[in-house]
Amino acid sequence: MTLREAQGPAEGEGVRLQKALANAGVASRRVAEQMIVEGRVRVNGRVVDELGSRIDPEKDLVDVDGTAVQFDQSKRYVMLNKPTGVVSSMKDDRGRPDLRRFTKDWDERLYNVGRLDAETSGLLVLTNDGELAHVLAHPSFGVTKVYIAKVDGKVTPQTIQRLLRGVELEDGPIAADKARLLSTSTGSVTGAEGAGSLVELTLHSGRNRIVRRMMAEVGHPVVELVRRQFGPLHLGTLPAGRARELTKVEQGALLTLARRDTGNEETPDE
Template sequence: MRLQKFMAKSGVASRRKSEKIILEGKVEVNGKIIKELGYKINVNKDIIKVNGKKIEMEKEKKYIIINKPVGYVTTVSDQFNRKTVMDLIPNINLRLYPVGRLDYDTSGLLLLTNDGDLAYKLTHPSHEINKTYIAKVKGIPSKDELNKFRNGLNIENYLTSKAEIEILNKNNNSSILKIVIHEGKNRQVRKMCDKINHPIIKLKRICIGDIKLGDLKEGEYRDLNSKEINYFKKYSKD
């Protein structure tokens, strides 16, 4: 088995993140530091350590969604000692990690799992899973601005894919928008709203594909049911 795949199945991180950890020289196989991506190991014989700690494959697969509040980072740990989403699941002893991310200032639906293969494939660019947000923005977008948003915007040397946007509510100085994208670039929704001159005041993700946040309260989490797990797994088939 390839080293990064073993790490993902052990709940260390997603396969892509595991590759980064390998390149950083933090992984040992039988006492030897390995920096080679694709290095093959014997699952039954080799001893693998990450940052000096032995790892083993997780036998129990866990899938949860959490309603992330504002003020939490979407990482397992944080160098600045900020609160992370892991602080919200202290009673789970398995090594879970987030699939994708939500910004520090964004709340809403986040998937966590120890299924590295699923995490890798769900975040791969080839899988276009819709992500739905509710955004409060400054001002009220015009028809022209809405159409520009829908057709793709030039942001930092890339053109965003076509997106959905509709106005749900209007106030004097702000409006509530429903936004659907299927990309996952850093702070993309915020940058897109900035581009049409309607900066975000508040942003919340309410759906990933068909999986809905529903009435889950901020800071709380729940296990995915079998139907929801199978929904995500259909994306992970090769």
């Protein structure tokens, strides 16, 4: 398929596809040429396999092996391991610790994608890509998040099944996409007598404090909560209070997710 058939710029206009890919850091120009010839590159959803093809990097959507490519080098995508006690805002009108302290290494004005409540730690995405932030923040888009909850009490397999079947909350029913018990301990996680448990929950809902409310509903209030994954991104070994730019692979995976149809929108929150 030629780029003309893929509705790209007219012949002689735009940038050669292999050069654009190299400039974006996907691969060297020679390797990019090989990718094109092998039919691994799509422009606006259609395979382009001719080396003379040109694109408009500002308008055309390109992916390699199904992973989106970002040509705009001014865009920044940052992963933060938000510590507890920090609100998910770039400026808090009540004077509480906010996210500004974690963005000093970047000249660009970054914004958070969605929120984590102040007492929840873990993975938060910061970006100056407003379109991506708008899309990924909406739970109806189906971005899954994985949480590890330290809770009071001994969670049973029956409780896990209840979380999977769904519980009724004041704002409607909710079910975990996945749920599993990681461990139990004989001592209470709050230091009192009794038992404590670690539970992993996977959700795509963005309803306010949803994990805490679900666990409270099944009789196991949350003591500590951390978000370990957001869509294709994993927190890994990033220490609490540290931020880093996404790798090219992570950035591509996030952009691929963001280019899907958004569907309906809801107001997001943890």
